[in-house]
Amino acid sequence: MAATQPFNDKTAYWDVPWEASYGYPQARKVGNEICISGQFNHDEDGNLVAPALLDSDGKPSDFSSMGEQMRCAYDNIAKLLALYGATLEDVVEETLYVLDMDAAFAVVGNVRKAAYGNERPQCASNIIGVSRLAQRAQLIEIVCKAVIGARND
Structure with a gap:
């Protein structure tokens, strides 16, 4: 399934199970601004792409797929x-x-530059370490x- 706008042209959904259980759209447009909810490493069917290996406690034990997960999130955006x-x-x-700041910093520069197609992406950026994410x-x-037309400013 692809990203769709089933209710109106202001909101967008992937039609994945967690949208209904949590109750949110993936994106919402107000005026010329678009707010994108947290995107991560899932394909259009909701399957995880390059999932991290988990230890016996169900916590990621290998962070080597950080770059691939990051690329997938930018593709979804x-x-x-x-x-x-x-x-x-x-x-x-x-x-x-991000769950691991070192793993993120090892790949974020190259992944961001490739995603934005620019050596110096023209957007403010924050990176925050967290202890857990949804999946x-x-x-x-x-x-x-995003602001529609920002690329021309």
Whole structure:
């Protein structure tokens, strides 16, 4: 399933189970601003891409898939933005929530530059270490805000 706008052109969904159980859209447009809910390493069917290996307590034990998970999250953001005629170039602020700061810093520069297609992506960026994310095998989640037309400013 692809990202869709089943209720109106202001909100977007993946139609994955956690949207209904938590009760939220993946994106919401107000005026020329688009707020993107936390995106992570899932495909369009809700299956995790490059899930982290878990230890016996159900906690990630290997952070080597951080880059692949990050690329997937940026791909999901790009697909949602496209529903509104926007691109990653319209993103003005992002926050990355990561389980391991060292693993994130090892890949974030190259992954961000590739995703934005720019050596110096033109958006404010925050990176925050957290102890847990929604899916146990998830290492990163990215939230962002875009302004349609920002790429031309």
